[in-house]
Amino acid sequence: MAIRAGRGADSIRVVAADAPPQSSSTSRRRTVTAVGVILAIAIVYAGLLLTYRLLTPRPHPLGALDLGTTGDTVVVITLDALRTVDNRLDVEVDVVPQDSLMDDRLGVVSTDVAVRLYPPNDLVGDLQWVHGSSPAQVKTTLIANGDPDRWPFDSYTTDVISADVLVGSGNARTFLPARVEVAGSLEGWEISSTRSGPSSQSSGVGDDVTITLRRAREPFIFDLGICLVLLSLPIMALYVAGQALLGKKKFVPPFLGWYAAMLFSVVPIRNILPGSPPTGAWVDQALVLWVLIALIVAMVLYIAAWHRHSD
DSSP, X not given: OEEEOOSSGGGOEEEOOOOOOOOHHHHHHHHHHHHHHHHHHHHHHHHHHHHHHHHOOOOOOOOOOOOOOTTOOEEEEEEEEEETTTTEEEEEEEEEOOGGGEETTTTEESSOEEEEEESOXXXXXXXXXXXXXXXXXXXXXXXXXXXXXXXXXXXXXEOOBEEEEEESSGGGOEEEEOEEEEEOOOTTEXXXXXXXSOOOSTTOSOSEXXXXXXXXXXXXXXXXXXXXXXXXXXXXXXXXXXXXXXXXXXXXXTHHHXXXXXXXXXXXXXXXXXXXXXXXXXXXXIXXXXXXXXXXXXXXXXXXXXXXXXX
């Protein structure tokens, strides 16, 4: 700045030195660029959400339970959880006896009732409700055949499920045919049922049922995003290590902590994959293992850069 003095002390003025005026076109260009970047991010974000919505239609529900008429006996299997690694389907079993087996006034069975499920399951013997008790759900486990190593393209199918109802006690017990119905839903799974076998109830459909579970398509995009995150870690680490080793960038000691943080973040990131793929699945062999190896190599290169430029 320049100082100009007049005749009096109060006439001293401070005059700013001439500065090049900021170009209005440059300022306008920066504003347009910033707005354009924000709009581009918003469009990409909205496009991804729309794509996710279009590619992931809602799965078809199993439909309402068909309990038939008052003369039907129905065994209801309610899905609870699928343990893919163990090939086990946790369910709750309930029976809706025909009216002749119920005391309508008290809402209890009027005779001893037992349900025998096929194929064999984790139940110890039959599901039994003694005379005067109210039918309640009983937990059991069914076998679900499938290959968990094919995650996220794995599917599981039960054997044909059928049931017999035994009425009475001791040697006087008699068999009643029953129809099996499936209810419930599982998060992340599309569930379907196929009926087969003879028809002994008023519905006219087969008494037996086979349950099929396939992974819903909703998590696939999320799986892809997590895999891209895992791939980005070694790419960034190798780039920084290469720049430091070649001397193009200054060695920064705190970056070693950054490398360690990335190395120990791989397994937690892998474990949030939807469906929890089993240890040793193809995603571990094709991606996770190589990400870990690349991060170790990047860390070694960065330490080599420290050794080269430390003197």
